[in-house]
Amino acid sequence: MDFGPYLMLATLEGAVTAAVLALTASGLALVFGVMRVVNVAHGEFFMLGAVLAWWVTQMLGGSAVMGFVIALCVVPVLVGCLAALTDMVILKRISYDPERTIVATIGILYIFQQVTLMTYGPDARPVAPPFNTRIALPWIDFVDGRLSLYWPWGLSITSYKLAVIASAGVILLALWLVMTRSKLGLMMRATEQDRDMALAFGIPVEKVYAFVFGLGAALAALAAVLIVPIQQAHYLMGGDPLLLSFIVVIIGGLGSLPGAVLAALLIGLSDGIISVFFSPTLAKILATLLVAFVLVFRPHGLFGVRRG
Amino acid sequence: MLQLENVSAGYGRAQVLREVSFAAKPGEILCLAGRNGAGKTTTVQAIMGLLPLMGGSVTWKQIVLSDLPPHQVPRAGIGYVPQGRRLFGDLTVGQNLDIGRFTNGKDLHALDDVLELFPRLRERYTQRANTLSGGEQQMLAMGRAMCLRPSVLLLDEPTEGLQPSMITAIRDATAQMRDRGVAVVLVEQRLDAIAALADQVALLENGRLRAVLTREEVAVDPQKLAHLLGV
Ligand SMILES: Nc1ncnc2c1ncn2[C@@H]1O[C@H](COP(=O)(O)OP(=O)(O)O)[C@@H](O)[C@H]1O
Ligand SMILES: [Mg+2]
8 A cells, every 4th residue: 555545544543543532531631620630530431331331232132233322322321420429429528639539539440440340250342333334445646647536455444433533523512512502511611710609609519520520431431332342341441541541631731621632633643643654652652752741841731721 | 687696717727717796787888897817708708608617607587598508608699709809710701690690590680780880891791701801800700799689799809909990880889789778798998988888897807806887986986997997
């Protein structure tokens, strides 16, 4: 394959990573932004999303499409409710004290992981994609001085991967609309900016916190349901998304949603491209170096704003 | 009446207020005076439920405000204009006013009233709050609280650091709220403002109530107030 088509293939693979990462990292950024909570258990909500998607599709049996669509609707809500409950039972009790929440969420991480190991077992299990046609992609080239379209051998992507990219875009757009246009979004942003003033104007901050923690987890779960037909569900699968989300949130500017999305694109796409042309290890090394540079030279993130 | 009875409060374990009692009546302005660090802001925050009380109680009409969770206090009709304005700076003027209306979604006139009183806010409606001038920000802080249609209004040094024309606008708005029957608690340091607006003056010193003076007492002997305030 020529360089051009090869680059396009790498970009598309990177876009799938970026899409899933953008969703997961948005959840982490939202929770940190509004609640100032560093949720170390974020990756476990991702893992629960994938594992529950497997449960739901298994229990329903029947057609892959039906099972998957139902999982896509039900699983994020289930995980979101579980997270909201975790917030009310554990984080609220320790008054969201920054140090104690880190320790508490580490505890939550192990509880979810071990309970999953005990019930679901140590195996990685696949979920059938609802559709998976391979689509050959065209490439444009100059032949004899004029443009012509051709289909290079090997340049293709599955319809499901395209759907993952599109769904992530739609979900992020919806999230943005909720944050900027709805009363709920206004409540979350007011709480984020000044918790006491939010209370002084009747915003039930405790409920907002439970909701935000649930929403953050639901975004991770949504990402997991989308990726599980490509990746398989496993009880230890939460580690990578957690690490990558932290990288993204640091690069994007702590707590900034647009920053997280931009940084996810940067990390996801460069990961895809560097993995294809060089090696996946180099991609991880570069991402880690980038984080180090951002921390040293732009501690508020590449896209973040300094908080007053 | 907004009634404070033996209110004690503080930060963490450090007690600041010690058994403060006073009452603000509807249609009147109670000025809360005292030097820097006397506990004026602490008192106002204690009324809003933003600080847990260490003793005593705050009641408005039959409602024991100090028994309510903090977010229920504004729903009882208590409006708050905090010291330093504390707007939602990343949100627009309109969104800040919307947040003021959360507790009374049904009252559509509140917003019109505020925009009529402060036409400047209408001009700046879609601008972010932290891009406003100091005076405009204070109008917005005041407007945000007025959107709640409060029956009690707590104003913590609303004219601090403003230019004279803005000070007049804010004082006029304060007087207007009083004329509408609102019980106003105004934290104020300037003698001229106290003399012009106060129906009662409650003087704090080191977290304790030093004296409560009526309008007449202030009028008869302005030197006494000046002396008590240490100016
Ligand atoms: N957040 C806080 N934590 C601890 N102490 C505080 C805090 N805020 C104010 N104080 C203390 O409480 C006292 C009263 O402060 P404050 O109510 O702000 O005074 P005033 O508004 O009358 O100037 C001061 O001694 C101040 O140092
Ligand atoms: Mg003060």
